[in-house]
Amino acid sequence: MIDRRRFLQLAALGGGAVFASALPGSLRAAGYEEFFFVQLSDSHWGYSGPANPEADSTLRKAVAAVNALDIQPDFIVFTGDLTHTTDDSAERRRRMSEFRGIVNGLRVKDVRFMPGEHDASLDSGEAFKELFGETHYSFDHKGVHFVAIDNVSDPGTSIGEAQLQWLRDDLARVKKSTPIVVFTHRPLFDLAPAWDWATRDGAKAIEILMPYPNVTVFYGHIHQEHHQQTGHIAHHSAKSLIFALPAPMSQPKRAPLQWDPAQPNKGLGFREVEAQVNDARYKIAEFPVAKGRS
Numbered sequence: 001m002i003d004r005r006r007f008l009q010l011a012a013l014g015g016g017a018v019f020a021s022a023l024p025g026s027l028r029a030a031g032y033e034e035f036f037f038v039q040l041s042d043s044h045w046g047y048s049g050p051a052n053p054e055a056d057s058t059l060r061k062a063v064a065a066v067n068a069l070d071i072q073p074d075f076i077v078f079t080g081d082l083t084h085t086t087d088d089s090a091e092r093r094r095r096m097s098e099f100r101g102i103v104n105g106l107r108v109k110d111v112r113f114m115p116g117e118h119d120a121s122l123d124s125g126e127a128f129k130e131l132f133g134e135t136h137y138s139f140d141h142k143g144v145h146f147v148a149i150d151n152v153s154d155p156g157t158s159i160g161e162a163q164l165q166w167l168r169d170d171l172a173r174v175k176k177s178t179p180i181v182v183f184t185h186r187p188l189f190d191l192a193p194a195w196d197w198a199t200r201d202g203a204k205a206i207e208i209l210m211p212y213p214n215v216t217v218f219y220g221h222i223h224q225e226h227h228q229q230t231g232h233i234a235h236h237s238a239k240s241l242i243f244a245l246p247a248p249m250s251q252p253k254r255a256p257l258q259w260d261p262a263q264p265n266k267g268l269g270f271r272e273v274e275a276q277v278n279d280a281r282y283k284i285a286e287f288p289v290a291k292g293r294s
Contacts, residue, residue, distance in 0.1 A: 033142045036274040038066055038073045038108075041185075041220030042240035044118060045102070046095040047084040051243035051256035054264060059102050061290045062241050062270055067107045073272065074141065076108050079220040079238060080116030080152060080185030082132075089123065096131045112139075116185045116221065117152040117196075125153035136163055138170050143277045145174050148183045151199040157186065158200040167208050179214040179277060186221045187237065189230050192248040197222050206230050216282055222248070223256075224267065225286060234282075239269040241289060265289045 043059045052058060066076065083095040096119070103111060113132040120128050125135045135150035147170065151159050159167075174180065182188075188202035199205070209215045215233045223240035224247070243256040244267030260266050265288050274283040 034274065034276050034278075035074045035142050036272050038076045038270060038272050039079060039183075039218055039238050040066075040076065040241060040270045041079040041238040042081040042116065042223055042242060043078070043099065044081055044084040044240070044242040045099040046086065046091075047242055051259055053259060055242060058241055058265075058268065058289060059099070060105075061265075063103060063105050065287065065290060066270065067105070069272075072108050074108075075110035075112060076106060077112045077148075077183055077218075078103070078114065079183050079218065080114055081118045081220065081240075082113065082116065082128075083119055085118040085122065087122065089127065092119075092123070092127050093131070096127060100131060112148070114148045114183055114185060115150065115152050117155075117157075120150075120153040121155040125150070128153075136166065142275070144179045144181055144275055145171075146181050146183065147171075149188075149205060151184050151186045151188070151202065156200060157196065157198065159202070159205055164201070164204055164208065167205060171208065171212065174212070176212055177214070178212070179275070180209065180212050180216070181275075181282075182209065182215065182217040184217060184219045187219055187228075187235060188217060189228065189235060191222065191226070191228070192254075195248065195254040197248060206233060209233060218273065236284060238271055239267065239286065241268055241270065244268065 040062060045059055047055045082099050083092065086092050115125055115128040115135050120135060128135060135153055136148055138145065138147045149159060149167065150163060151157065154160055186199045187197055188199050188205050191197040210231060213232060217233060217235040218238065219235065220238050222237050223243065223245035224237065225239055226237040228235045245254060245256060257267060268289040269287055271287065272285045276283065
């Protein structure tokens with residue numbers, strides 16, 4: 001029987017790069033179990049345009065690719081922009097309902113959601129809450145404390161003092177030695193504020209997280225893989241399921257990269273994250289949306 005770590009190593013050789021993040025310190029505590037989860041992001045269900053002429057099928061391909069994994073993850077998380085923005089509130093709910101119907105086809109039934117600005121900024125997350133529940137929350141899994149932070153429901157790109165206080169209170173219940181994984185949509189640090197790749201009060205969230213020695217942040221929004229440190233905190237962005245975006249500030253305007261019919265899934269993908277809890281390490285394996293097509 002192949003174990004998860006070996007499976008990720010073999011799968012990554014055929015589908016993408018592996019990034020290992022070693023966090024400072026070592027828990028070395030007995031009783032922790034290793035596990036892994038899948039992160040998907042920025043499916044933009046409802047998008048129609050030249051950046052992805054196959055937009056009506058890409059999400060279904062991603063669901064099929066995850067279902068085809070030989071070893072299924074403990075849980076799956078979508079880090080925002082489940083749907084593409086619309087001013088029509090009825091259409092927004094219709095798109096969210098369609099999205100929910102598609103992802104209900106995932107073999108793994110522990111699926112967690114958080115909004116992106118396309119889902120929530122026009123109605124403060126009202127429609128999202130109706131279909132998916134709270135926009136920020138926390139949970140524990142096999143010795144790791146997970147926190148989902150909403151930095152999109154406020155159209156001003158802020159987390160807000162009320163949620164920051166909730167974060168303080170939530171973490172106050174957690175031992176300093178506990179590994180913490182944070183999910184957000186936008187980056188918490190200033191990656192490219194001119195492109196809306198920042199959170200206005202993200203530095204306050206990072207300050208709250210700083211006393212904890214084992215923190216890793218996974219986010220979406222920028223439609224590409226990117227890795228950055230703020231002190232000892234590692235931040236990892238995920239690829240999109242709909243279209244790729246250029247490297248930060250690499251061109252005058254933030255516009256989707258041109259669709260390549262010869263490589264229709266180029267730059268699109270999802271990731272598996274293996275938590276090696278005893279060592280407070282996370283191994284990331286990147287996979288294309290559709291097997292065998294880059």
